[in-house]
Amino acid sequence: MSLAMILPMSAFALASSISPGPVNLVCLASGTRYPISQGLIFATGATLGFIVLFVAVGLGLYSVLAVVPGFTQALRWAGVAFLLYLSFRLVQDDGRLAEGEARKAPGFVAGALMQWANPKAWLASASGIGAYTRGADLEEVVIFAALYLPICWLSLGSWVYAGAFLRQYIRRPAVLRTINRILAAMLAASCIYLLVE
Template sequence: MSLSMILPMSAFALAASISPGPVNLVCLSSGTRYRLSQGLIFVTGATLGFIALFIAIGLGLYSAMNVMPGLQALLRWAGVAFLVYLSYRLAVDDGRLTEGDTHKAPGFMTGAVMQWLNPKAWLASASGIGAYTSGNDLQQVLIFASLYMPICWLSLASWVYAGAFLRRYVQRPQVLKAINRILAALLLASCVYLVLE
């Protein structure tokens, strides 16, 4: 594959990965609430979950979904339910920071599953594959996925680091509680968008 295709693929991957979405908001929240290492575990799960989804869509999953509208609706409602659950957890968080408390932190599997329930991930995969690969060409899909993986990981990690930066300068529980509630409201807004779409 030529450099003339690699650069646009990389630019697309960066724009799709770093722009705000449900996973990015959870990354930001993880950075404000938990140890940096916990946030990066979530990022790794989200990145690998996205790459698995990307490859599956590249191999025809998206086409199969169009044939089975019931499955599409089921995934949409599962995504909405999962986002509502995450919104609830953010909204009820008390804003207290305890370095040793990692059992509630979203982990690797949460990140991986969240991408499969994330409409932004489906859209980014389908539109990227449609724009930059021809048909079901596995080699092109794998090259695109290999470009996407580090870009996605670094983009999501930047949201965790932004949260850690906020945490360093905003230590008062009331402020963190307010930030978490704003993030919860944004996640709920994305649910409303999904329901109305």
């Protein structure tokens, strides 16, 4: 594969990974609420979950599943339920940042599963594969996935670090509660996209 294809693939991967979406918002919220290491665990799970989805779509999964009755609808409702659950958790958060307190952050598995219920991930996979590879060409799909892997992880990690940067300015619980509720509203609003597609 030529450099002329690798550069556009990388640009596509960066644009689709760093642009706001449900996973990016959870990374931002994790950075504001939890230690950076916990946010990066979620980002790692989300990255690897996306790469598995991307390769599967590249090898024809989407076309196979498109003929399975009810799959698209089940995926849509699973995505809505998961996003609403995450929104509910953000709304419930009390905004306290006690350093010594053990807190349960969204983890590796949540990150990986969230990508499979994320319409942005399916759209990025299908459109990227369609635009930059020749169908189910394994070598091209693997090269594209290898480019996507570090770009996606660094993009999601930047959202975690952005949240950690904001954290120093939002020490007051009332401020963090407000930010959490704004993020929760944005996550819940992203469900509208799932329901109207």
